[in-house]
Amino acid sequence: MRERITYVQKLGDSIEPSAITIEGGTIRGPEIHAALEDRLTIALRELPLELQVLLGDTRNLHIRWVSKAAYDAVSPLLARLPPGFHLFTTPGTEDVMSNRLCTTLSELFGDISCSTPAESFTSLPRDTSTQSTAFQYFQALDSLSHFIDYAKINLCPENDTSCSTRLDSLIRASSLDISYDAAQHVIRLTALWPYQRQPVHATSRPQYRTEVGILSVDKPKTLEAHEVGISGLLTVLGQDSKPSPTMFSFASRHRDARSSFSARFLTPTGLHPTLQLLLSSNQPPSSSPPHDDDGDTRCSPYAYLTLPRIVFADKYQLSDPLYLTSKNLTALRYITQPVDLEAPEYVMQQWGSAVLVELSPPPSPRGSSMQQWTAEIPLHLRYLTPAQGGYSTIDVPYPVVFWACEADEGTEFPPNPFEKANLGYDGLFNAGTVFWHVKPQPADSSSRLLVSSVRVPVLDLGKASWVNTGTAVAVMLGFVWVVWKLVAVYLRGGHEARAESEKKSQ
């Protein structure tokens, strides 16, 4: 097991080595404004047995939980996903997923509503690269509290209060990634806390190596356009007596577009709610490659949605150019296959569907450089289980919005220390695509949540007691009336056509 703790500050912020004190296995520093990433790398054999068995059957498995609370991110920790519980996996050589996967997930994370992988997971488009994943699962999951409890019992040594305390801090994390790759026989737990003021403080543990980095974004003159520069201080606890300065740069696929968006449903929502994205800028990110040789921009804005099964997009509706243009959309680039267009929510097992739409920013009027604009994504609701009161409120997670830009030909993106791959949307683009992330802003400033709520009309269970009887009575009434008329006709004239002459005479 080993641990890497990284504080990342913004460009221009840095900390003097003299402000850091290192005593024994503990590092202390002043309060700084930074994002905090904590990564544990655990060997497969160090895991509880049930997880070892389960992972033994898979080629790769990525669990990505994202908080629905809005958070500030900082380069290079920019890769985003819609808030909720994401899972991407590829089964091992057997090519079947164990049904235990769903039960184990429930044991770890609590309220996971997948029945079996075969029923609940969806296939991802086949990719030739060995890194890509084959199946996807998503659902809303508001909190990691169940996982924290599980980890305290199964991962912490007995009577180790500092272990529990550290796990408790996960409740404030913005995201948690658990990645397993069979080729490396290790599992990586990476937690990220938002960019905020916090003191520098970490303590090493006797069992494993702990490395602490206090870094900030840097822009050395040699930096290339597709690269991110980093400088700062590195310390291996229990080994180094003072921090050692460092500076490095790497190519990154996740960059900051320096613009923002918010999402909300247009009212009235009805049974066909439209998700409106309000974007702060219609201009491609300023530091992205501006134009092709023939003058075309190589950047387009996209929205990637993970829609719980209650709501879905209709690929047939999103195929008409005029209709798409009227919504400021260019095209539907990807949608999970298949998506049932008719079934009610309560009979479905599939988690839902992922959607990638290319947005179409309107051109700026002459003279102005940047302009706010909206794009609208038409969606449809399924029928939900009847409920008391006649309404159920559901939360649809914010999409991620980014400008995807093609890097110059030949640009390579080798794995970097902050690499995050297998996000669901990255596999839908070329390996040379850079994602310039647009920051999600809560539409409702009081709640600070990255979800859009819809009130879904359902059958009011409180009024349903008379439905069966009432329907039966009405049908019987109608039936008896019609039968009575038939009997009356029969009694008057039997069932024969009496008068031969009638047909002739008319």
Next chain:
Amino acid sequence: MGSHSEPSGRAPSSATSLFSSFFSRPIPLYLSAALLRLVLLLYGLWQDANSPVKYTDIDYLVFTDAARFVSHGQGPYERETYRYTPILAWLLLPTAHKTGHALLDAALFSSGKVLFAAADLVAGRLIERILVKSMDAAAAREFAAIWLLNPMVATISTRGSSEGLLGVLVMALLSAVMARRITLAGLLLGFAVHFKIYPFIYAPAIVWWMDRENMGNGRPEAKKPSAAVPLLSKLTSFITPARLQLAAISLATFLALNMAMFTIYGPPFLQHTYLHHVTRIDHRHNFSPYNTQLYLASAFPATLFSSLSRIESVAFLPQLALSCVLIPLVLAKKDLPAAMLAQTFAFVTFNKVCTSQYFLWYMVLLPLYLPRSSFLGNKILGTTALALWVAAQGLWLQQGYQLEFLGTSTFLPGLWLASLGFFLVNCWILGIIIGDVGRRQFAI
């Protein structure tokens, strides 16, 4: 009725004369019916090309997508929600053809709508042909105009709904039966049932109607008190060569078509064309009186409601008892077209799912019944029935709009009561239709 030669000093009489001259020859009626559809078709093309809100029905896109799959050598069921016989996709194969010439491609894409619109006209012509046996040609055309110039019918077919094809099939079936062309009738019946299942309800009516008297061979059966006739001889006299012929040919056609389609397209054909109708849960709001109950039942399968006897599980009983047994038995021999109208009306009214497209199924038979109906005889009754039918639908649509577009939970009690109200209005109208067919016996 006025004629052309009549001097027309007063305005009303000139209007009457215009009216009668319009129907005195077939050309004006059929030309305007065709023009109406042509205008709607062209307007539809314009709207589709210029507005994000489409004129063309979603179903037409389903058909044409399916036709495209077929033209690429795949099955039509590759298109989700294609729930029809492959023959429909075959009929629309020209729509999948691309020439690269924009105008020509638009015309090719519309060829299915042209087919449906043409089917409307043929159905209208068949209506006229049946009516003309009991009235003069101008009057027959007046009633055929209820179908031919009906804006609802013309809109539905030019938007690309295939119900018009059903209309022509049913009218052709009725004409064939009334012309005593048994082989043709059998082929049409088998084909129609293959095409859309519901025309099977016409089989008992037609078979019952095809007695020796109606088939015109031999004198009318001697009227004896029925109790005196032994059951066995009643049964043997029921089995006539004509009836056997119809049964054999229609069944053979139906089976042959299904076997052919199954051979070509395999289980997806069975699944989507037929089995889907058995397994579907029909939970989405529609006009059917069972709708709310079906939504409830599908959400709580065999738990909350299992102890109660659930009405929707026996919904087929009143529906089939009326449309397949009682109405054919009592009415078919008195007036076959009106009996078929009553059957269709009962089938649609008592069905577990009901949308406005289904109304077309009985609308095509309406002109055959209306001339002697009490709705036309008694203007107050007729106006009341029409007003109630429209109002009950309007009420439902208003509740449906609130649900669908405003998101108001109108399932209970609004939509439920509205669907029950519409159901009872339909039952009342059905009762009057049935009474009319019976009373006609005494109106000689």
